[in-house]
Amino acid sequence: MTTDLNFIASRFALSAPVKGIETLGDGFINDTFIVRTEGGAPDYILQRKNKRIFPDVPAMMENIRKVTDHIRRGVEAAGGDTLREVMTVVPTLDGELCFMDAEGEYWAVTIFISDTVAYNRADTEKLARMGGVGIGKFQAQLADFDEPLSETIKGFHNMRHRFEQWDASVSRDAAGRVGSLTAEIAWIESRREEMMSFWSKVEDGTIPTRVTHNDTKINNILFDRQERVLCVIDLDTVMPATALNDFGDAIRTYANTGDEDDRDLARVGLSLGMFAAYADGYLSQRAATLSPSELEWLAFSARYITFEQVLRFLMDYIDGDTYYKIKSPDHNLVRTHAQYRLLCSMEEQYEDMCRIVSETAAKYLG
Ligand code: GN1
Ligand code: MG
Numbered sequence: 001m002t003t004d005l006n007f008i009a010s011r012f013a014l015s016a017p018v019k020g021i022e023t024l025g026d027g028f029i030n031d032t033f034i035v036r037t038e039g040g041a042p043d044y045i046l047q048r049k050n051k052r053i054f055p056d057v058p059a060m061m062e063n064i065r066k067v068t069d070h071i072r073r074g075v076e077a078a079g080g081d082t083l084r085e086v087m088t089v090v091p092t093l094d095g096e097l098c099f100m101d102a103e104g105e106y107w108a109v110t111i112f113i114s115d116t117v118a119y120n121r122a123d124t125e126k127l128a129r130m131g132g133v134g135i136g137k138f139q140a141q142l143a144d145f146d147e148p149l150s151e152t153i154k155g156f157h158n159m160r161h162r163f164e165q166w167d168a169s170v171s172r173d174a175a176g177r178v179g180s181l182t183a184e185i186a187w188i189e190s191r192r193e194e195m196m197s198f199w200s201k202v203e204d205g206t207i208p209t210r211v212t213h214n215d216t217k218i219n220n221i222l223f224d225r226q227e228r229v230l231c232v233i234d235l236d237t238v239m240p241a242t243a244l245n246d247f248g249d250a251i252r253t254y255a256n257t258g259d260e261d262d263r264d265l266a267r268v269g270l271s272l273g274m275f276a277a278y279a280d281g282y283l284s285q286r287a288a289t290l291s292p293s294e295l296e297w298l299a300f301s302a303r304y305i306t307f308e309q310v311l312r313f314l315m316d317y318i319d320g321d322t323y324y325k326i327k328s329p330d331h332n333l334v335r336t337h338a339q340y341r342l343l344c345s346m347e348e349q350y351e352d353m354c355r356i357v358s359e360t361a362a363k364y365l366g
Contacts, residue, residue: 003101009035009046011092011099012109016041025219028325029053030236034112042083043112044090048105049098053323054236057106059150061097064235065089066149067211071141084113085231116222116230122254125277127218127227131254132281134221134229135213135246140285142211149211149239156214156237157245159199162308163192166315175320184314184333187340191307198297198304202242206293212241216250243294247282248301252309252342254278255302261331262338269345275302276356283357287364295361299353306343310336 005021016037024034024045035044049057064087071086082088090109092099098108122128155161170178170185178185201207213220214237222230253260255274258267279298283290290298316323317332326332346353 003048003103003105005033005035005046008099008101008107009044009109011107012044012046012090013093014041014044014090014109021046026325027234035109043114045110045112047108047110049108049236051104051106054152056150056152057098057108058096060152060236061089061108063149063152063238065097066147067142067145067235067238070145070147071138074141083111087111087113087231087233087235113222113230113233116224117227118222119218121256121259122218122274122278125273127223128254128274128277129281130223130227130229131216131218131221131250132278132283133285134232134281135216135250136282136285137229138213138232139210139243139246140289143289145211151239152237153239156239157241157305157308158202159195159304159308160203162311163196166311169315169318173318175318177318177320181314181318184336184340188307188311188314195304195307198300201293201297207242207244207297208291208294209240210243211238212243212246213238214241214245214249216246217253218250242301243286243290244297244301245305247279247298248303248305250278250282251275251302251346252306252339256342258338258341260338261335263334265337265341268338268341270302270342270349270353272349272352272356275353276360279357279360283360283364287361290361295357299350299357302353303343303346303350306339306346310339310343313339 006018009018009021014037016039019036019038021033021035024032029050031048033046035046037043051057054060068087068089072082075082075085088111089097090111091097098106100106119127122131213232215234220234221232224230255271255278257269257271262268313332313335317336321332324332
């Protein structure tokens, strides 16, 4: 990148001079940097937001501001630490929530929360439980949020929309790969009806729409050194959706015994122990406020989101890898296979998953 990061950082209302800027993490979507500052001032997170994926970055930042302001008021009322328990958006010198550079790229800054731990995988049930507490608490903090929010990515977890994209992508066959993907495409098609039938319950209101995070991988939660939840980050996809998505996406990532892109499928599967631990943490915060239909479909949401991820990885492979960053030419196909293995493992253990949800909910409903 030829971008002058120091210039970009200088456009924001930082509280101290910049000492250095380094790349941080390897997100699939945005480019992330840490801005180190002089003296005791906080460091900052500088992100170039991916406008190919987020068509309206200012609207997205406005969502993030509204949501973090709301959470901050709650943290304050509870006597918590407003610099560590909620993200803080730092405006530009002109008071905007993001800065557009000469190339039309959007940049945003938040305060870096120091001395935290983030995990790429949940290695213990204790940690999985804490992650469930984190997302449950996040949803609870937003339960009384009533401002309008933009839909940052159209139809993000909307299966009708995903199948529209899918059908177009398969018939376009942009990379000429469809012919070699007969088995994989059948994985999607054989589940179309069941997934659409779940989605119709969202469309008809049987399953309510709330404000949710929509990308609840464990690496989007910051923990302190005692493995306690500090705050939920990466709020780019916060928008109205079903609470179930957050649970399902967390299970997809936490309870996988292998990696999202594991080439060794024997490593991949759903850990029921991790599932139960996450469900326990989540329901400790949410059992009393979820509707009966949400509880009924909670276990299914893991299958729904994992299926969606199989579809999205495969679709990106079919499209010629235009959405996700890839590290090898077959990366999206490897991801597809690994996530499909996880989906099958969930299908095999579905009865147990449902039993665990109802027992856990009963425990918290007393
Ligand atoms: C993307 O932002 P990141 O890399 O955590 C994606 C998620 C996928 C995930 C798969 C905006 O998440 O939906 O589940 O990759 N985010 C977006 O690892 O598409
Ligand atoms: Mg993320």
